[in-house]
Amino acid sequence: METLSTTALDRQIALEEQMLMVGRETFYRDIEKAKERGEEAGTPYGMRLLKNLVLPVSDALEAFIEKARSGGAGRRHTALKYVEMVEPEVAAYLALKTVLDSITRRETLQRCAIRVASALQDEVRMRAFRERHPERFKVTMSKIERATSRRYKTTVARLMAGRVGIDEDWPTSDKLHVGIKLIEVLREATGMVDIQRDTMGINDTQVFVVATEATLQWIADANQRMEFLSPAFLPTIIPPKRWTTPFDGGYHSGLVQRLPFVKTRNRNYLEELAGRDLSAVYAAVNAMQETPWQVNRDVLRVLKEAWDRDLKSPKLKLPPRDPLDLPPKPADIATNEVSRKEWKKAASLIHAANAKLKSKRVQIRKIIELAGQFSEYAEIYFPYQLDFRGRVYAVPMFLNPQGPDHAKALLTFARGKPIGDGVAAGWLAIHGANVYGYDKASLEDRISWVEERNALIASVAADPWGEGFEFWTEADKPWQFLAFCFEWAGFLREGFDYVSTLPVALDGSCNGLQHYSAALRDPVGGAAVNLVPSGKPQDIYARVAEVALGLVTAFVCPNGSTTGTIPNLSRLRKTWAEHGIDELDMANRWLAFGIDRKVTKRAVMTLPYGSTQYSCREFIEEAVREKVEEGKPNPFAVGDSDGIFKATLWLQPLVWQAIGEVVKAARVGMDWLKECARLAAAEGLPVIWQTPDGFLVQQSYRNSSARRIDTHLDGRVRLIIREELDTIDKRRQQQGVAPNWVHSMDATAMRMFINLALTNGMQHFALVHDSYGTVAADVELMGACLRKAFVQLYTDCDPLAEFRVDIAGMLSDDALGDLPEVPAKGTLDVSLVEESDFFFA
Incomplete structure (x- = not known):
């Protein structure tokens, strides 16, 4: 590599200083916004205090309750009957969160006490609502669960509970006693706040809840420690530092916290990697980092104009610049309950949509801003890191070659x-x-x-x-x-x-299943995902859709017989009946809507990565909603409901069965991997394997010491009180191993491709896991290299057999006897991949 000029390096150092300061400014701006909203408990320091102090406050509350029950002398025991209405940890959480929300502001004791007691009162109200009217409660929670405003959640919850007679009206004097007692317990247990009396004049003394000097100093110190931990990572204007160890690549200055080669907090794992020969791994990642890019000014010009025009086009994926308007209030909203309910429902949908659109607006603005900033440079570069499976990710956010459609379009190779x-x-x-x-x-x-x-x-x-x-x-x-x-x-x-200079991309055909099919030599799965030559591309998503459509059609065929076609049909019919689903009616609605590859794609595509029947329904729902948003008529709507949940609940088992009919060997391989992980986890061991190019994968999901606190308006709160435990999380180890193994294989295949391409003169790399891109003139070479690398991965090596060897080396002699052999291989000739036009196309 050419020696960098001092000027170029100085400019890069200045850019890294900018990264640091922008990150710091964002850090403090977010804190100020949280203060303005009265939500300091959600700041970094607020969350740390909440997690660290909830147990001491809970213990102190238990001591108060025990003493109060004993009948001994004590002040404000009026609070006892109210505090006992919830678990001590819930009362502690609500009191802490309420006080923390205004921890750096002076708030009167009376106001703070009433807010603390009101939070407890709302929790008691919602519990009564759930117990007495479970169905109405469920409807209410579904309305507010996605809302981002706690005030909105509280208002709606109180209104809906009140309509069914759940009042929980506590006298103000009692609320004052309850709140003051909880604040006193919090103060004595933590020393976080103090009670301060200020004399404003004759007979005018006000009492405030204030953070102690020690608390304020702790917050200031915590902010100082954290303010530079989240720099706004940007592209570089010179090639990033090359990786030669797990600790020395990426950005150039010592200003930015050193990035590890692998995103992990496990220092021992990084040290283990440092002792291994990762030369092939480093070479591949360095080649990606050293690919020069530039901003596509033509696309930037159009994107800016589209944004400035507030262009409305669903396919462009541009959110509106301004929040959506609420529907006009009907003239009779005050007197007509039906009109009022309809307006509130429509307004609620707009509020939810605006909450989603806000983050999208931020993303678009940031991408346009960054593209404008870096459009002045002839060449820009992107540092990369790996995850623990070996997959490669660009470090800069928003604008990078692995981003969404508009981000990719804004980047083109600097040298064509x-x-x-x-x-x-x-x-x-x-x-x-x-x-x-x-x-x-x-x-x-x-x-x-x-x-x-x-x-x-x-x-x-x-x-x-x-x-x-x-x-x-x-x-x-x-x-x-x-x-x-x-x-x-x-x-x-x-x-x-x-x-x-345009990156020309070739995408794998359901790449996860391509890897499982090759590893298991599955001729059926291999043909379905284009591992063998054919005259036209095989579409596994469309094939699954065809099978699913056949199952749906069976419900409306003349003889109406579906028994024996669909497993557990009687159980499914019971579930459908519980949700008020008429199977014949629903089948006809699906036939009217249509079942195509888009409906089944995500469920099939994510199968190798741990997709479940539950997530299968969610993926189908996402696809249906996208179609409806793009203008397709919705035949599932009934009354006020869009009917999509029931429709997808009915279709999901049929799609899941269709997947099973088309994809068989992959499921066998995934089950085998899970059994290997189960045996290791049973002995308290992580799952560790080495990829064919030398990268060490360590899957080690640990149990953590946690206290789960269930509240209704804050949801299920999981507070991690201590660090991870030394024990293995057996369930996560089993669930994670199949997707993690296949991710490690697609990452290996990509690195092997890069190194093979480098030896053949390629210098342009636009890579996203299973999508490979280069300049048009080199696509033929790229296609040959990626096929050769894939074939070598599964013919020169046997990754599943090597995985078994790695697991066997960890297990005790007793467990080793239970370790299953690698699943039998089929007859697929993997070398045919080199002749398949549609393997990547």
Whole structure:
């Protein structure tokens, strides 16, 4: 690598200073906002105090209750009957949280005491509501569970409880006694606050709850320790420091806290890695870091204009610049209860939507701001880290090559290559068809699809707001397609001499299942995920959708017989009946809506990564809601309900069975991995394995000492009081091993590809786990290298057998006898991957 000039290094150091100061400013700005909202308990220092002090306060409350019950002398025992209405830890949590919410402000004792008692009163009210009217309670909680405002939650909860006669009206004098007693217990147990009397004038003495000097100093010290721990990580303007150990790569200055090569707090694990030969791993990550990028100014210009125009187009994924307006209040809202209820329901939906949109607005603004800042540089770079499975992640947030559609579109390689020939031009065209969504046709058809639209694509590049506007904004990935339009227009102008910088990506076909199918030599699964040559791409998501559709159709076929087709049908029918689902009616509604690959895709795609039947329903619901939001009619709606939950509850077991019919060997492999992890966990051992290129994976989910506190308006609060315990979390070890193993394999395959590509002269790497990208001129080479690396991973090595050896070396002799053999392999010839056009396409 060339020696860096002093000027370039100085500019980079200045940028890292900026990272540090921006992070510090954000840290304190967030604290000030929390103070303004009266929510200091949610600040970093507030959460630490809450976790550290809830047990001492709880213990002190138990002592107070025991003494008060004994009938001994004591002040304000009026509080006893109220405090006993909840568990001591709940009362302690509510008192602490309420006091902490205004810990650095002076608040009168009376006001603070009333707020503390009111929090306890709300908890008691909600418990009575749940006990006496469980169904209404469930409906109420569903209305407020996603709300971000505690005031809104409290108001709605009180209103709904009041409507069914749950009053819990405590006398103000009693609330004052209760609140003061809880504050006294908190003060004596923690020393966090004191009671201060200020004489304002004759007969005018006010009493305040104030943080002690020790508390304020602790908060100041904690803030000082934490203020520089969250720098706003940015791209670099010179190549990041190369990784040669787990401790020496990434950013250049000592100002920013050193990033470890692997994101972990386990120093012993990092030291273990330092003693291993990770040269192949470092080389691959360094190649990604040393790929120079630049901001695509053409895309930035259009994105800024779209944002400034507040462009409304669902496919563009741009949130509205301003919050959505609440519906107008009906004229008779004060007197018409039906109108009032309908308005409140509509307003509630708008409030929930605005809460979601707020974070999206922040993300878009930040991406545009960063792209504008870095557009002045000819070259920018991205430091990378690994997770414990070996997967590679860009360190900078928001703007990076692994981001969402608009973030990827804003980045292009800083150094391009001439297109050179028709093969490279074809790959550029295929990329355009892919990001548009025309990605299930043959490669030749994809090229033809683009060529038939040359004039339209050129018009988009000339004027994205002109006649081609509807065309590019209807793409699956519109911003990346817009970037393609600019690139293709350049090629049309200059021909094969055009220097192309656009990352051209090839994506794996359900990559997790590709790895399981190769490891187990599964011919059925391998064919379904394009491990073998075929004339057209195999679509496993569509295949699962077809099987699921057949199961649905069986419910409305003439003989109506589904027994024997669907396992546990009688149990399912009982569940459906409990939710008021008519199976024939629901089947017809699904046939009207349609079951396609989009409905089943996420459930299938996430199966190798630990997807469950529960998450399967959630993925189906997400897909249905997206379709409805894009304008597809909703046949499931009944009355005030959109009916989507019931619809997906009914369909989920059918999709799950369809997955089982199409994907068999992978489930066998996953169950085998779980059994290996179970045996290790039973002996208190982590699961440790080495990947074929030398990376050490350590899966060690530990139990933690925790106190779970259930409150109704704050949800289920899990307070970690101490550090992780030395004991293994057996359940998480079993659940995590199958997805973690396959992640470690896709990470290994990617690193092996990078090193093979480097030896063949490739220098451009745009990589996201199972999506590989480079310049058009090198796509042919990239495709050959990624196939060769994958074949070598499963022919030169036997990762499952090596995993078993690693586990066997850890187990005792007794447990070793129970360790199952590796599942039998099928007849798949993995070397055929090198001939499969659609393996990555």
